[in-house]
Amino acid sequence: MSQFMILIQGDESRWGTMTEAEREEIDxxxxxxxxxxxxxxxxxxxLERSAxxxxxxxxDNGEPTTVDGPFTEAKEVVGGFYxxxxxxxxxxxxxxxxxxEARHDHSGVQVQPLVDHSAG
Incomplete structure (x- = not known):
């Protein structure tokens, strides 16, 4: 068996405007x-909203620093995972x-394998 990360991505501005029927379809x-x-x-x-x-x-000094919000500016953000x-x-x-989300015009689903570090 292998492990796969399924990332559910979408346009955050659309999530807040979905109809009840759209929410039920997704659920x-x-x-x-x-x-x-x-x-x-x-x-x-x-995931909670990206904000x-x-x-x-x-x-700048080589030490970890924190910034509010996601690092990248993107229309699509990760909203959940499996x-x-x-x-x-x-x-x-x-x-x-x-x-x-694989069928909506404002979202997508990414499937990516995890690296197996258990061998060798």
Whole structure:
């Protein structure tokens, strides 16, 4: 088994203006995703809005410094994630296609394998 990070990305300004029907479609798709993924889900979560983030980076003096908000300016931000154990990438991608965010015009779903540091 390999582990895959599924990052759910979208336009934050659209999230606040979704209709109740759009929210229900997304929630329903997440319930179906969870049903089909079952025990393959290692962890999952929905993130607070990006304005609540703090970025820690190397400061001018070489020491870590913090900045309110995300480091990058982007239209799309990560709004949630799933960490999955899956036999191969295709299985993780198949599950990711169940998410409504993969069908909306303001969002997307990224599937990326984790590096396995346990060998050797």
């Amino acid at each position: 329903s798709a997440h319930r179906e995703f969870r049903r089909q993924a079952g025990d393959a889900i290692v962890a999952s979560g929905e 609540t983030a703090v970025t820690v980076r190397r400061g 960490l999955l154990d899956a036999p191969e990438r295709e299985a993780a991608v198949r599950l990711a296609t169940l998410l409504a």
